Amino acid sequence: MGPALLFAPADRPERFAKAAERSDAVIIDLEDAVAPEAKAAARANMAACTLDPATTMVRINALDTADAALDLAALARSPFRTIMVAKAFDLGAIVRLSEYAVVVLCETAAGIIAAEELAKLPNVVGLMWGAEDLVASLGGTSSRFTTGARAGQYRAVALQARSQLLLAAGAAGKVAIDSIYADFADLDGLAEESEDAVASGFGAKACIHPSQVAVVRDAYRPSEASVAAAQELLAAADAAGTGVFAFKGQMVDGPILLHARQTLRRATP
Known part of the structure; x- marks a missing residue:
């Protein structure tokens, strides 16, 4: 998969083809982007989706939730066999997904601590980190500074988690995916963060808006x-x-x- 991965909410099937046209790979999202009352329809949309499985993955809900079992049942009816597991941390639960190529989304304190061992699992093909869920799992309020000269920059704990995941992925020979840049109107900030991702060794960066794709691609394309x-x-x-x-x-x-x-x-x- 190429460097610019674009999330597409599974309850908005009209966006699937557009996301595929505009990005290097699509992440059909059954988790945070979908409201609880829309999840059943979202699963049906995903199962009926005709995007290329080689450039499509599906983000499922955390494996310790009831939604995850329903997600997996819908996946079994779909052509997709690459999945992103939200809030991953349990090695045994990931091992049991042996029929899938798994991207573990380490976005809690437990997930970051487990990243090194998760990366060693044979069915894990990549690791991604998430900043806001991570800070929330610690009882914090924001992964980035919001005022002053450092506004927009990650706090120390987020930077440590980002580096820890990258090292875990690199040591195991797995691809590391950098977290989203939530302020999709700030393309300059995204460009700076994407350039750092490239220089540091992240193999891809996730996007939440089509306008971010070109910025990420430009960062990964050498002059x-x-x-x-x-x-x-x-x-x-x-x-x-x-x-x-x-x-x-x-x-x-x-x-x-x-x-x-x-x-x-x-x-x-």
Whole structure:
């Protein structure tokens, strides 16, 4: 799946095809985006959806809720076999979903603490974190500063959780998905956060509005100058034929070359 993942509420089936056209992958949402009284219809919409299963996943409710059992029953009637599990933390419950490729959404204190072990499970293909549910699970009120010079920036606990999940995913060789940027009108803030996600190693970022997709894609797409610089560096490495060499006044070794290869990988459609 590409870098821009777009949530689509399952109670709004008219949005499914548009979401698929505008994003790299769609997350059909049976959880927070759907009111309790609309969940039954949302499940029916999901089961009848004809989007490509290769670029579609379904977010189900937390596995310790009654809604999750109903979600899974509806999924069994659908073509979709990649799911995102909300508020994941229970290893045994995730293991039992062996017929699915699972993205664990670690958005509680228990989920972040369990991320390292969740990432090791064979049916887990990715990990995502969620800021607001995490802070709520701690009894807090906001994941970001709301006033002053740091307004809009994550608080320390959210940054730690974000880093902890990224490290857990990386250590297990699984993709890490960065959390949503809730202020969908603030595209500049989204661009800054997306650029940090790319530089830090997140493989994708979730979006809640179609206008965010282009911003995320731009962040993940290297500039022509970056691609040219990476190609020049790798050519110089081939010519040097040594493990460490000097290039334009700097010493270059394995990690620097890996960064260059990753730049070229992101430049390939």
